[in-house]
Amino acid sequence: MKIVALVSLTTILVVASFATLGFASDPSPLQDFCVAVNDAKSAVFVNGKVCKDPNMVVAEDFFLSGLNKLGNTSNPLGSRVTPVNVNQLPGLNTLGISAVRIDYALNGLNPPHTHPRATEILVVLEGTLYVGFVTSNPANPALKNKLFTKYLYPGDVFVFPEGLIHFQFNAGKTNAVAFAGLSSQNPGVITIANAVFGSDPSINPAVLTKAFQVEKNVIDYLQAQFWWNID
Template sequence: MAPVFILITIAVIMALSSTYANDNNPLQDFCVAVPDASAAVFVNGKICKNPKLVTTDDFVATGFEVPANTTNRLGFGAATADVNKIPGLNTLGLTLMRFDIESNGVVPPHIHPRATEMFVIVEGTFYAGFVTSNPSDGTKNKLFARDLNPGDVFVVPPGLVHFVRNVGNTKGLAYVAFNSQNPGFIAVTTSVFGTNPLISTEVLTKSFQLDKKTIDYLQSKFGGY
């Protein structure tokens, strides 16, 4: 990876992990997470490890030089450095992701309910965008989208529907940062047509102005990613 991309990635991490963290600010230097299976109670996050038992390994993850698996119907994959991989991230309001996408691959419209997203393009050409909500300033459902090339950085405000497509002829790579240790991922299609149990056909035919046959077909297609 060229040095400029490393510097940009570091800048993204630092920006999202400082003043603008979306999660609650920590009350101590660190709160290294203990494995969920060892927790006696449930908390909003993870229980802290005894500081005397913390080691350097609690703040390290390896393997992000390896491309993520993209052999799926959408052609994209992600390797995530979150609190489950790096226990020392607990309460620090940060998640980092390596994102690989095949030519013509797509990340379908989705939202992250608990985080702002920022990503830097390292390889390939992406078409990415997001759609505004329904504010009173006249920008209702406005699309903000453009092609992105290596070195470009794109920001998606929290909770807005957004998407990514690789419009280049080669595999793409980006690094993504979220200002939450649990940003969440809600795919629009799966959340509507792939629920368990399924949403009533009557609700969906009326909502989308489609016939029952079409709704049945869509529900058969979106069983999750």
């Protein structure tokens, strides 16, 4: 009986330890960084927001209008992203969800970008979109990053996994409109070309010439361009 009891106790402790590990991770960050300070009086807000007094909350805190309005696509990319995250809709704070409306002119592009904190699910309302995402670096160095693409039409849905580079291109003969939901109140966005060639200050050309295996004049040209933010 003592042996059985000992085995049962050991099993319970092992299971409990795994359960503890499963819930021991930190919550996902909702901002790029938060540098630690030892000054308790510093006005530092983790994840950028503080909660409103519940007694002061009103219905308007959970309401936003305007997503029925056409976005201005008169820019070099021919697209406009209208976000609805915690910065536009305070009631989203701590709820882990947000949305966007995306308008595309003819040949409009939502350029290759990533959301470091969210998976995105896209629904096409109007037009035809060519969309895709690229996988992270494969474990086998002999293999290449895999591209998944699809042509989407009104009513079609496509998912872009969290953190992976993805894009949408208007491949139709009319303007296009899509809505997307994202699994973060503040998903963040890193537009690849902007981040690499339009950072401030600029990345040392020696780094980029080696990374892209091109001549310095190519990098100089790219860094001299005006890189348009998608939202």
